[in-house]
Amino acid sequence: MAEVESLLNPFVKIRRDLHKIPEIGFKEFKTQKYLLDYLSTLPQDRFELETWETGIFVKIIGKNPKKVIGYRADIDGLPIKEQTGLPFCSEHDNYMHACGHDFHMSIALGVLHYLVFTPIDDHVLFIFQPAEEGPGGAEPMLKSEPMKKWMPDIIIALHIAPEYPVGTIALKEGLLFANTSELFIELKGKGGHAAYPHETNDMVVAACSLVGQLQSIVSRNVNPLDSAVVTIGKISGGSVQNIIAETARLEGTIRTLNEDSMVKVKTRIEQLLEGIIVGYACEGSIDYGSMYHQVFNEEELTREFIEFAKKEPGIQVYSCKEAMTGEDFGYMLKEIPGFMFWLGVNSTYGLHHAKLNPDEKAIEKAIKLLTNYIRYKGSNE
Incomplete structure (x- = not known):
C-alpha cells in the first residue's frame, strides 16, 4: 500500500489521509492539526496564518494587491x-467524510500550494471552515477577527456532485441551494398503564396526528409556484410496549427556495402545534436548530466563471437547476459577492451515503480549473 501511495498525486494522498480522520463540527482537532502540519512545510514568508476555533485562515500575499x-x-x-470497504476508510467509528469535505480540503490545499510558489498580484484568502454539517461554522466565522481583517472582495467554493461525471462542473446564476432549517418538536402529556388510556394523554397518538398535519403545509399553505419541503425523519416516544407514552419527539428539516416561504412554513408549524397542545391537552415546544441561508450566486461573477470554464481543456460546463440541498456557504455569499459550483465526481452512491466513493481523478481537474481561474481573476495587468 505504501508503494502505491507514493505514486499518487500528492493531493490524492492528502485526501486519503483526511478521509481516515473525519470529525464532526467544532471537534475537527486532528483535521486542523493535519492541515497546519502541511502548511508548516511551505515557505512561511509567503503567507499569513491565523486559526479560529478548529478552522484556519491562510492569506497568500499578493505581489501587487488591489483586492x-x-x-x-x-x-x-x-x-x-462508513461502508465503502476502501483501504483508507475511516478510522473513527461511526464517522465518515460522506459529503466530500476531504475532497474539498485537498483541492484547496492544491490551489494554495501552487499560489504559494507562483504568487499572483492579488491576495488570496483560503478559509478552512469547520462545522458546515452543523451547527454551522460560516456565520460565526464571518464575524471573526481574522475575517474582519482580511475580508475578501469576492469568494468562491465548490461542492462535489456524485451524479455528474468527472471533468464536468454544474452551476447557475442566482439561487443554487435552498434555505434550510432543522426542526425539533417536543411533546409532553400524561403517561400511564396501557389498559387505562382514558386516564392518559398519549403523546404517540399526538405525534402521529401532528406528522400528518405537517404534511399538509406544502400542499395547502405554500404557493404552488414555489418549492418547499417539510420532512420528519425521526420520531421517538415512550419507553415500553405496555405503557402509554408521556413524551414524544419529532426531528426533521424544512427547506424552501425563498426566505418568505420559510417564514410562512414556520408560522404554520407553530399554529399546528398550538392545535395539538389544545386538542391533546399537552405541552409542546419547537427548536429550529441550525438554519442555513440560501446559496445565491452573484450573476456577473457566475457568468464570467462559466465563460472562463468553457475554455478550459477537459472541462464541460452544465447549467443546472436549483436544489433543495442546504449549505452554510450561503451566509458568506449573503455578505460577499461570489459563487459556488458543483464538481462532478461520478459516484454510484450519493451525498451522505455510507458508500459514497467519489472518483479521485476529479481532484486534479478541480485544482487546475481553480488555479487558472484565480490566476486570471487575480491579475492586475
Whole structure:
C-alpha cells in the first residue's frame, strides 16, 4: 500500500489521509492539526496564518494587491458508519467524510500550494471552515477577527456532485441551494398503564396526528409556484410496549427556495402545534436548530466563471437547476459577492451515503480549473 501511495498525486494522498480522520463540527482537532502540519512545510514568508476555533485562515500575499480573493473549503465529517470497504476508510467509528469535505480540503490545499510558489498580484484568502454539517461554522466565522481583517472582495467554493461525471462542473446564476432549517418538536402529556388510556394523554397518538398535519403545509399553505419541503425523519416516544407514552419527539428539516416561504412554513408549524397542545391537552415546544441561508450566486461573477470554464481543456460546463440541498456557504455569499459550483465526481452512491466513493481523478481537474481561474481573476495587468 505504501508503494502505491507514493505514486499518487500528492493531493490524492492528502485526501486519503483526511478521509481516515473525519470529525464532526467544532471537534475537527486532528483535521486542523493535519492541515497546519502541511502548511508548516511551505515557505512561511509567503503567507499569513491565523486559526479560529478548529478552522484556519491562510492569506497568500499578493505581489501587487488591489483586492482579496476568497476561497472556502469546509472540513467536517458526518456521524455515519462508513461502508465503502476502501483501504483508507475511516478510522473513527461511526464517522465518515460522506459529503466530500476531504475532497474539498485537498483541492484547496492544491490551489494554495501552487499560489504559494507562483504568487499572483492579488491576495488570496483560503478559509478552512469547520462545522458546515452543523451547527454551522460560516456565520460565526464571518464575524471573526481574522475575517474582519482580511475580508475578501469576492469568494468562491465548490461542492462535489456524485451524479455528474468527472471533468464536468454544474452551476447557475442566482439561487443554487435552498434555505434550510432543522426542526425539533417536543411533546409532553400524561403517561400511564396501557389498559387505562382514558386516564392518559398519549403523546404517540399526538405525534402521529401532528406528522400528518405537517404534511399538509406544502400542499395547502405554500404557493404552488414555489418549492418547499417539510420532512420528519425521526420520531421517538415512550419507553415500553405496555405503557402509554408521556413524551414524544419529532426531528426533521424544512427547506424552501425563498426566505418568505420559510417564514410562512414556520408560522404554520407553530399554529399546528398550538392545535395539538389544545386538542391533546399537552405541552409542546419547537427548536429550529441550525438554519442555513440560501446559496445565491452573484450573476456577473457566475457568468464570467462559466465563460472562463468553457475554455478550459477537459472541462464541460452544465447549467443546472436549483436544489433543495442546504449549505452554510450561503451566509458568506449573503455578505460577499461570489459563487459556488458543483464538481462532478461520478459516484454510484450519493451525498451522505455510507458508500459514497467519489472518483479521485476529479481532484486534479478541480485544482487546475481553480488555479487558472484565480490566476486570471487575480491579475492586475
